[in-house]
Amino acid sequence: SSKNEKKKTKPSTNDDAYDPETGEINWDCPCLGDMTKGPCAEEFKAAFSCYIYSKSDPKGMDCLEKFKGMQDCFKKYPDVYKDNIFDDDD
16 A cells, blocks of 8 residues: 555654755655645745755744745645645635
8 A cells, every 4th residue: 555655664744855964855765745846845845945944943934924925826736736735714
């Protein structure tokens, strides 16, 4: 089954996409799914990079505008990103 393909020797976390030793983000990490492709890939990469390198407390608070931009992009392509849209308007 495809669910088992994602499993590695350790539990998958968002940290798998970031190598703290090199300081680099692995955009090919399966843990990122298709987020690095498609019409909002650049917005996702900007928000994700900001979060990874965030020094704020709590982490990521300095990235709110980038995440808002990503969400706004997702809303422009609901067929592509229907599982990634967090609608605050309800």
